[in-house]
Amino acid sequence: xxxxxxxxxxxxxxxxxxxxxxxxxxxxxxxxxxxxxxxxxxxxxxxxxxxxxxxxxxxxxxxxxxxxxxxxxxxxxxxxxxxxxxxxxxxxxxxxxxxxxxxxxxxxxxxxxxxxxxxxxxxxxxxxxxxxxxxxxxxxxxxxxxxxxxxxxxxxxxxxxxxxxxxxxxxxxxxxxxxxxxxxxxxxxxxxxxxxxxxxxxxxxxxxxxxxxxxxxxxxxxxxxxxxxxxxxxxxxxxxxxxxxxxxxxxxxxxxxxxxxxxxxxxxxxxx
Amino acid sequence: xxxxxxxxxxxxxxxxxxxxxxxxxxxxxxxxxxxxxxxxxxxxxxxxxxxxxxxxxxxxxxxxxxxxxxxxxx
Numbered sequence: 001x002x003x004x005x006x007x008x009x010x011x012x013x014x015x016x017x018x019x020x021x022x023x024x025x026x027x028x029x030x031x032x033x034x035x036x037x038x039x040x041x042x043x044x045x046x047x048x049x050x051x052x053x054x055x056x057x058x059x060x061x062x063x064x065x066x067x068x069x070x071x072x073x074x075x076x077x078x079x080x081x082x083x084x085x086x087x088x089x090x091x092x093x094x095x096x097x098x099x100x101x102x103x104x105x106x107x108x109x110x111x112x113x114x115x116x117x118x119x120x121x122x123x124x125x126x127x128x129x130x131x132x133x134x135x136x137x138x139x140x141x142x143x144x145x146x147x148x149x150x151x152x153x154x155x156x157x158x159x160x161x162x163x164x165x166x167x168x169x170x171x172x173x174x175x176x177x178x179x180x181x182x183x184x185x186x187x188x189x190x191x192x193x194x195x196x197x198x199x200x201x202x203x204x205x206x207x208x209x210x211x212x213x214x215x216x217x218x219x220x221x222x223x224x225x226x227x228x229x230x231x232x233x234x235x236x237x238x239x240x241x242x243x244x245x246x247x248x249x250x251x252x253x254x255x256x257x258x259x260x261x262x263x264x265x266x267x268x269x270x271x272x
Numbered sequence: 273x274x275x276x277x278x279x280x281x282x283x284x285x286x287x288x289x290x291x292x293x294x295x296x297x298x299x300x301x302x303x304x305x306x307x308x309x310x311x312x313x314x315x316x317x318x319x320x321x322x323x324x325x326x327x328x329x330x331x332x333x334x335x336x337x338x339x340x341x342x343x344x345x346x
Contacts, residue, residue, distance in 0.1 A: 078346045166346040191343045194281040209324045213315050214342050220282050220314070221345025231346075257317070259340055261281055264289075268280065270317055270340070272324060 004029045008040050015059070016048040022136075034092065037136040041066055047136070050090055061247050062090055066136075068246050069093035071155050073146050073174055074164035075122040076100070077226050078188050080111030081235030082162050086137075087130040089243060093138045096126040097154055099145040109228045146170060151177035160242050163187040164235070168211055168219065175200060175207040186241045188234040192224025195234040198257035198272065199241050206255055206272040230262060273297055273333035275304070280340045283310060295331070302327040304337055316342040 004025060011021035017040050025036045037047055041063035046054060050062055057065070070091050072082050075098035086094050101121050106113040112125040123141035130139045142154055146165070151173065155161055161183050165171050171187070178185040178200070185200040187207065200207050237258065244250045259268040275293050287308060295304070301318050305311075305327070318325045319338040331337060 074346045076346055164346045166344065168342065168344040171344070189343045189345060191341070191345045192282060194341070194343055196340075196343055210317060211342070212324075213318055213327055214313060216313050216342060216344075219316065219342035219344035221343065224282065226345050259280060259317075264284075270319065271322060272317075 002039075004031065004036070004039060005043055008036070008043070008045055012045050015044065015046055016051055017045045018048045022047055033136045034138055037066060038063075038092075047090075049134070053090075057247070065090050065243070065246055066092040068159045069095070069157055070160050070162060070242055070246075071095040071097065071158035072162045072164055073097050074166060075112060075126050076106065076164065076166060077109045077231035078190060078235045078238065079122075079162075079164035080113070080126075081232050082164055082188075082238055083126050083130060084111055084133060085235060085239035086162075086242065087134040087139075089239065090134065091137065091242075091246075093140065094130065095140045095142070095154070095158060096123045096130075097142045097144060097146055098122040098126075099143055109226055109231050111232075146174060148173050148177065152181060155181055155183060158183055160245050161185045162238055162242060163189075164238075166221070168215055172207070172211060172215055179203060184245050186238045186245070188238045189219070190226055190230045190234050191219050191221030192226065193230060193261060193263035194220060194224075195230055195260045195262075196257050196270075197234055197237045197241065197253060197260070199245065199253045201254050204254060206257070209272040210257060230260075233260060233262065273299075273331070275299070275331050275334075276336040277304060277308070278336060278338040279308075280338065281343070283308075283314075283339055283341055297333075298330050300327065300331065301325055301329050301337055304331070305339060308339075310339065314341055316340045 026033045102113045121143045127139045182202045188197045257270045317340040
């Protein structure tokens, strides 16, 4: 047994590894926090930050999440909440992709935006804030606009892709690249009081059915804008889908979509 | 023929949630949207009796058509 593991076990209580011990191990043994977390999880020790997950996720499941790589396309309204949710869930590698910088009109809803980072790249905020939330997570940032030209390079190696884009046209390209690479895509879209979520497994036709009648660049969001709460709701549903996809648990929204109406508070399942 | 129309999200604004219409035989999904002054560019999912439908699909007596708007924000 390695000295590092002995160190971690000696400082764990009831299977839980306190953050202070994880940090101390990283310092004493000159290992990254991610490497310490990997060794802990592989040996049945749960970093104490995840203790409220323990009744619904086993330590091997938490380990599996830590070993996975999720790419998030768009770091705005949906993307900010999705990125924070994935980091808190304990996804080990997160890729954040967005070409834009924060502007004042983002402040009403975009979780990663603040007065102090106006004018700064959204992906830089993702690196900084995810690092503050969960330093064991590796964040890979690309300040680029997703497209057919760079899509394969940006997404290769991801286990799941999360769609947090703001354009129907680019979404269709994203779905095409995911199909090409054989990666499941968790799709979310919002506009005003409304949104929908669906999970597209490689080769499924659900995306064509969601947008097949119309591939205009924009939808209801153009006239209605977006408030603070709609992205939070839809992003949380997207993170739940990612969790289940990675752990092969429960029922995912493949071949169906969930349509969300927060004005009339109705959730409608659509068979695709 | 009798057709039940269900509208979702912002399509309800100034219209209705559910309403029955008496329409001529061979009316299509696109014609129902046009009758309700919903532009094709606004349309997302169209269902007939809960199943995905094309805009050109003709309706039949007793059908239920559901119209959802295109949603594309993030």
